[in-house]
Amino acid sequence: MALRHIATKNAPGAPIPGLFAQGVRAGPFLWTQGTLGALPDGTMVEGTIQDRTRQVIKNIEAVLSADEMTLKNVVKATIYIKNFDENFPLVNQVWEEMMPEPRPTRMSLGVAQLPANTDIEMAMIAYKV
Secondary structure (H helix, E strand, O other), rough: OEEEEEEOOOOOOOOOOOOOOEEEEOOEEEOOOOOOOOOOOOEEOOOOOOHHHHHHHHHHHHHOOOOOOOOHEEEEEEEEOOHHHHHHHHHHHHHHOOOOOOOEEEEEEEEEEOOHOOOOOEEEEEEEE
């Protein structure tokens, strides 16, 4: 089975070009990189954690779209959240707003530090026959 890198200009690239892929397709599965709440040019979204969470999901949606998938193809998400007790309910609000039914499985973790001094990072796995 050949691995195929998925890339789009509609989402931020890897922090170190050539070191990471925005997404990797292996058979029917697509794995996205850990994605931050940054605009496609790499500028971090200002505002609230909800604003950055929306941008994270939009970025992942752009990577999925580059491989002809949507958020409906997502089967698993992993979410890293700073200040977990305070921010977990806020992330959940955006999750309910943006993720289609049936929602994928999910693992949410509280962390002390994330890249670019942000408060949210997310990675997803999608499936398409």
